[in-house]
Amino acid sequence: MSATLLKNGRIIDPANRRDEIGDLLLIDGRIADPKTALPPDVETIDATGLVVAPGLIDLHVHLREPGQSAKETMATGTKAAAAGGFTSVVCMPNTAPSVDNPSVVTWILEKAKAEAVINVFPTGAITKGIAGEELAPIGSMKKAGIVALTDDGHCIQNPEVMRRALEYAGMFGLTVMDHCQDYALVGKGVMHEGYWSTVLGLPGWPAIGEEIIVSRNSQLAELTGTSIHCQHLSSGGSVRILRDARSRGVPLSGEICPHHIALTDESIRGYDTNFKMNPPLRTQRDIDLLIEGVADGTITVLASDHAPHCNYEKEVEFDQAPFGILGFETELSLFLDILVHKKKAIGLPRLIEMYTLEPARLLGLDRGTLSVGAPADVTLIAPDLEWTVDKNQSFSRSRNTPFHGWELKGRAVRTIVGGRTVWEV
């Protein structure tokens, strides 16, 4: 029997509408009834001044295995996630080979069992080879253990294919997560189309390229009844479409990533590829509207889009560099710093809810709660702790972050998975 007592912390458990100072008891990998007699060998952790939250879930991550282990591995990626306060991650299927059949799903789960320090929930591709044309064996992948469908990194362009995929996915109760990008409108765009792309002479990625797909998704979710989750929203216009759909009860949801509210397209003026991501950084106006969307509940999920790339891949001409940046070890702090401390758009309990209950409910995961009997996944957070980002301290295999040297307020200080501490600051 193993037991841990987290003493005197501020327990915030949105699933049970709980926010109070108290103790949390973990026994044999589960959240225990607080009235249970304390075992004699209980490990006591003083949580005074800390927030005791359900283990955080990152709904959008790239662990890069199989096939791209120079960028990241199951071991390094999950270690970095743990260091960011995450006990569960939902990994994207655009690996090499892509996760478009049950054998790759099984491979990931086996690899995670052997090497991951946190829970890894795989997603499956909607279409074969993430090519947007033929349906992947969705039912078989569901049996193998996927928790959602997505062609992330790509976007099904053909509305008929998307419609049938949604109808088919609905049979299994799987949410479809979509990277919203119209290829004809975006073309070879590498940064937000606007003043800065004009000055810098870089091909523009217009906001309409995202909004038109969010709009399409709204209509297809309404038609099919299948839940569509719009990934990494970057444009203020998308928030308006999402708000309208949700007000009518359409099963459409959306997430944002910290870089889209921490940085604008002006950051690219030095052509630093650490500011290149897809969708691109947009304007202050977009940031304001995204934050407004968080504040009024239109945006329900916070995620990282953790996308590691090797230095030699990123250190090239801007338009030739791959999209994406690291996320795990800075995302919670950036959201705390911006949404809670600086903008006061939401309180700490809602932020935790957006990282726990919301993603768990969206995909039907048995995580994100401190209910008695639930898996003992817990994150301890010091919401006011000031610290400086140092990319060289990262557990990731890669170093592609634009936040090196940033001073942030608030961070995770201990990550507990199944009752066992897997990382502490």
Add this chain to the structure above:
Amino acid sequence: MSAATPLQQQKPTNQPAPWTRKDLVGLQELSAEEITLVLDTAAAFKDVGTREIKKVPALRGQTMVNLFVEASTRTRVSFELAAHRLSADVINVSASSSSLTKGETLKDTAKNLEALHADIIVLRHSSAGASQFLAERLEASVINAGDGAHEHPTQALLDTFTVREKLGRVAGIHVAIIGDILFSRVARSNIHALLKLGAKVTLVGPSTLVPREFERLGVTVTHDLDSVLPEVDVVNLLRIQHERQRKEYFPSLGEYTALFGLTKQRAERLKPGALVMHPGPINRGVEIDSDIADSSRSVILDQVTNGLAVRMAVLYLCAGVRAFK
């Protein structure tokens, strides 16, 4: 003229800005004083070309590499000749003959050239920002010979030099830049140079190729060429290409000529003494009438000649910074 002459010209007390840049990446970051210094230095070098012995020893012993990842003949030849006139050794590397086709990164290619003691790398590249990328990573001087749709600083310097030479000043001059502004590095560099030196700039072209975003730079945008022509002192016509661009930007070259071509009829609306410029290569009968290109208004070949002097000045100034380091 000895090589020391231009150097002495930057010393007098009324010259506020000594040249401190090892690289020339773009004109956006240059001050009016720095641009003027290049133009003054170029004026001194222009004489060299008229002499019997067209060479000065300023860069003797230095090696310049023309790294042209994107094809170009006229700019490459102009830089090559400029380097020869300064007595530098010149190597030409084109994309098709380099390891870039074998997957070597630009950084590695350039580092290899530097390991061979290249002092100056002149870079032409299809990616915006490529020159800045190399400039930050090399000890060698990096001269931007055109990076994507970003900047083509020596072209704009030679354009500005030509305006100043022909009209006596740049401040207060009204320049219309006509054509495909969206994809044009020449337009961007010209806008920066002209505005910094106090000129007025109007951009003219189809709405798809002249986005309103440019107005934030301080220029005027219009789609009505006829009303602009009587107002301006200079028209700078950009090469219009239909084959390379996506066809949705404008319907045909014929319609382009009808709306934005400098036809004979339109040219009559110009002020007496207004200049016609073009960075070349020209499409006769498309953006410019053939006779207008050869008329007394046209300073197109003067631009080419001045390009040599301007590039000598840029090489000389940037190499000088490294030599004194």
